[in-house]
Amino acid sequence: DAKTTQPNSMESNEEEPVHLPCNHSTISGTDYIHWYRQLPSQGPEYVIHGLTSNVNNRMASLAIAEDRKSSTLILHRATLRDAAVYYCILSNSGYALNFGKGTSLLVTP
Amino acid sequence: GAVVSQHPSRVICKSGTSVKIECRSLDFQATTMFWYRQFPKQSLMLMATSNEGSKATYEQGVEKDKFLINHASLTLSTLTVTSAHPEDSSFYICSALGLLASSYNEQFFGPGTRLTVL
Numbered sequence: 001d002a003k004t005t006q007p008n009s010m011e012s013n014e015e016e017p018v019h020l021p022c023n024h025s026t027i028s029g030t031d032y033i034h035w036y037r038q039l040p041s042q043g044p045e046y047v048i049h050g051l052t053s054n055v056n057n058r059m060a061s062l063a064i065a066e067d068r069k070s071s072t073l074i075l076h077r078a079t080l081r082d083a084a085v086y087y088c089i090l091s092n093s094g095y096a097l098n099f100g101k102g103t104s105l106l107v108t109p
Numbered sequence: 110g111a112v113v114s115q116h117p118s119r120v121i122c123k124s125g126t127s128v129k130i131e132c133r134s135l136d137f138q139a140t141t142m143f144w145y146r147q148f149p150k151q152s153l154m155l156m157a158t159s160n161e162g163s164k165a166t167y168e169q170g171v172e173k174d175k176f177l178i179n180h181a182s183l184t185l186s187t188l189t190v191t192s193a194h195p196e197d198s199s200f201y202i203c204s205a206l207g208l209l210a211s212s213y214n215e216q217f218f219g220p221g222t223r224l225t226v227l
């Protein structure tokens with residue numbers, strides 16, 4: 001499995017944008033870039049995924065570098081409910097997900 | 110969006126007993142489900158891949174005779190922890206693959222089951 005590198009933790013103020021980085025220099029051509037998040041004592045929640053182009057949905061935006069070796073998850077206005085561990089995962093569609101340590105996001109009022 | 114449920118949400122049992130955890134896809138059919146476990150302050154670790162109508166595929170280091178997986182229908186997979194011991198205490202999470210209109214297989218996760226073995 002191609003590996004990803006994320007900062008252990010990040011902090012943001014409420015209602016400000018948050019940019020969560022992810023490096024994946026060994027990504028293969030068929031790997032999707034997935035982002036999931038997990039709140040304490042809950043199952044992971046899908047956030048967004050992409051292959052080559054930038055993606056937007058109601059939760060977040062995903063900016064993918066042109067060489068695909070890095071990506072950034074963008075939360076446009078952080079809320080207290082966005083405090084969670086965010087996982088950046090590479091995988092082909094339909095395969096199990098290899099969760100790393102993720103980034104623990106702290107949102108302060 | 111697609112919903113995956115797990116039952117029970119938490120269970121406490123005595124050492125040596127068996128515990129069954131159910132994972133259901135509520136509004137879609139899932140030919141493939143995955144079972145993960147998560148120890149405190151650690152990330153999710155894949156235990157096994159469950160395919161409807163066939164034997165599960167276990168990850169290295171996961172005892173197939175201890176963690177019995179049955180995927181008898183397109184909406185239900187069960188994980189039975191046999192002869193549970195305190196070291197089996199963990200958060201068990203299932204996910205189900207759902208085929209979206211775009212042909213991308215998204216994984217939908219259940220809420221997890223907290224197992225405590227005394």
